[in-house]
Amino acid sequence: MRRWTTGIVLGVLFLAGLIYFLYQEHDYDFDKSKKSYEIVQKWDLPNELDEISGMVWLGNDKLACIQDEDGIIFIYDLKTSTVTKRIEFGEPGDYEALAILNNEFWIAESDGKLFRVKNIENTQVKADKFELEFEYKNNIEGLTASPDGKLLISVKDRNLKTDEGGYKAIYKYDPVSGKLESSPAIKINYTDREFSKIKINNPKKLIRPSDINYNPVDGYLYVLDAEIPKLLVLNPKGSIKRMHLLDPEEFFQPEGICFSPSGRMFISNEGKGGDPNILEVKLK
Incomplete structure (x- = not known):
């Protein structure tokens, strides 16, 4: 005994x-008294979006969303707080990011696949699939259209090349040529002075992007992190213009970020540690 x-x-x-x-x-x-943002609105999501992982602005207060497990694009109406349409584009998988480029939808799967959906008029569509050099060890989680008409892809874990160290890489993909640039388009250096606010032993965990997106108003790239909840605002060279630490009680699993043309910012939380939701956030 x-x-x-x-x-x-x-x-x-x-x-x-x-x-x-x-x-x-x-x-x-994290000091609540020094919070550098405010939550303007909150939308609680249905169970089918429990693992919401990416979203883009469609207009008319509608967002296109994806979640980890299902090959479905969900159209969510912010006015009615309901899913108004579901578009099936693929088999069950690990879908992590969503972007719009040239009126076409692009979806990233964590193991290095890209899917292109040319329209969402029907409830079932055929997606074009593209295999990239990424693997599960890289863990794609971020995707957005870049100002030069290409796609930026962020990895949560390892960079493409094993000898790449001292920074987290963001890569560029040309949908016209179908080529992925192996050299990073953007490097987020672990020695950036903004990271001095974070106490951590392993520098590789200073930033593990869960999503990325450009703000159409200021033109900066916004990088979201779910592991240590925060939002980085990057200038065109990749230096951190500002780091906003996020309250873990409000951002328990922030996985998606998007903007309206007027600059309204939306961040989605997966239902891990709380109910899934979408938050409209205004930076101070």
């Missing part, structure tokens, strides 16, 4: 130590 009791106690202590270690590894000083 004593052996069982001792084993249980040791197990509890080990688990407590592991939780403490993980907490310390991902800790940062």
Whole structure:
């Protein structure tokens, strides 16, 4: 009996130590009194969008959304707080990001596949599939159209080349030629002074992008991070113009970001640690 009791106690202590270690590894000083944003509106999402992972603005207060597991584009109406349409484009998978380029929808799967949907008029469409050099070890999570008519792709984990270190890479893909540029288009350096606000032992975890998008008003690239909830505002060279730390209680799993043409910013939370939602956020 004593052996069982001792084993249980040791197990509890080990688990407590592991939780403490993980907490310390991902800790940062978040001061609610210095919050650099405000939440303007909130939309609670239905269960079918529990794992919402990407979204884009369609106009008329509608967003196109995807979620991790289903090959479906969901049209969400902000006015009525309902899903008004579902467009099936593929088999179940791990879909992580959504973008619009030249009136065509592009969806990224985490293991390096891109899907192009040319229209969403029907409820079932045939998507074109493109295989890239990325693998699961890279873990694609961000996708957006760049000002030069190409696609930017961000990786959450490893960069494309194993010898790339000291920064998180964002890559460029040309949909016309079908070529992925192996050299990073943007480098987010771990030594950027903005990262000094974060206490962490492993520099590779300073930024693990969950999504990216351009703000059409200021022209900057916004990089969202779910692991240590934050939002980076990058200038064209990739330097951090501003880092906004996000309250983990409000942004428990921020996975998607998009903008309206007027600059309204929307961030979506997966339903891990809370109910899935979309937040309209205004930076101070």
